[in-house]
Amino acid sequence: MKIYQNKLFINFAIIGLALALMIIFFIIPSIQQIMKMNEEISQQRIDLEKKSSLGLNIKQIKIDLKEIEQNIDQLDSFFIVSGKELDFISSIETMGNQYNIKPNINPQFPGQDLNARIKIVPLQISANGPYDQIQKFILGLESLPYYYNIDSVSQGGTKEDTRIQLNGNVYLLK
Helix, strand or coil: HHHHHHHHHHHHHHHHHHHHHHHHHHHHHHHHHHHHHHHHHHHHHHHHHHHHHCCCHHHHHHHHHHHHEEEEEEEEHEEEEECCHHHHHHHHHHHHHHCCCCEEEECCCCCEEEECCCEEEEEEEEEEHHHHHHHHHHHHHHHHHHHEEEEEEEEEECCCCEEEEEEEEEEEEE
């Protein structure tokens, strides 16, 4: 019994370490990159407005605008487009089916305004299943084209029937 408890503790520690490493090496740098790109886009937009008011070369303005549009598309790809929330939820359910897990998804729409274009929507995902399938499911969440920032993870049960609850946020374009 003691060995089983030690193994379970080690497994929890490994999952916790893996989640911490994912947050440190993937989520935090992604958020920093998003914020940096957002600042760059805002600065470029200000520069374009100044150039436009001064009546500068229209060709240069078009080139700058295309560059901004390319950055906006890259930034927007991290977020769920308003009206496509069901696609996001369906992709989580499809992934759950892929790993023989029935996720319970609880978004708290409409969320809070982060700025004029983006809302933060709290999202809770809970699931039951074999431990190895739960691990694959969590890794699959990280590979979705949508950005899901996990704030906390709760886990319990046995290796054959593990319960997991993920609390975090998704970002929605208005």
